[in-house]
Amino acid sequence: NAGVMQNPRHLVRRRGQEARLRCSPMKGHSHVYWYRQLPEEGLKFMVYLQKENIIDESGMPKERFSAEFPKEGPSILRIQQVVRGDSAAYFCASSPHPGGSNQPQHFGDGTRLSIL
């Protein structure tokens, strides 16, 4: 399967723990986007990364959330000291070129994060 791969599919954490969500883009894609879907809501943009660079993090909460896309390996969305309100589905998408080049984004299956 050459699609966008996210793991884990489901992640359960207790309040105060850290959550790490991984995303491997489609082969040949160097642009990664993270979105969050809260219960009963649409997807909301969080952050856009290229290899080793954060391009747009305007949707990221100011505290506890960080993202990286290293030269080697998957993109990581990290949530420190999780709270109940972080419970959501987190989707990763990738594209081969920047958004302005008329390329659609391809989505992964998402990680469903549950905070106890």
Added chain:
Amino acid sequence: AQSVSQHNHHVILSEAASLELGCNYSYGGTVNLFWYVQYPGQHLQLLLKYFSGDPLVKGIKGFEAEFIKSKFSFNLRKPSVQWSDTAEYFCAVRMAAGNKLTFGGGTRVLVKP
């Protein structure tokens, strides 16, 4: 900031009925428009997209959408639905020179056999 509004949260219809899902956006500049579908337990899949040209766009699985610039709308249609069209449908907008997608709240469609 741009926003996307999908008028119906839930739609229930019978097989062979026609489907139309509304989508309006608020942004005055040039936009790219998308409809994604999420089948139960699966990831979002692209149904169709509009970048430029013919405002009537045909997608996969018999879906089409019409971009009406004057109404800031991009409604999705299918003349005759099947049970397998049961899914959640998301409209999304991107500024033509931008990167991020802005999604509507989604419409859950249930097709009764």
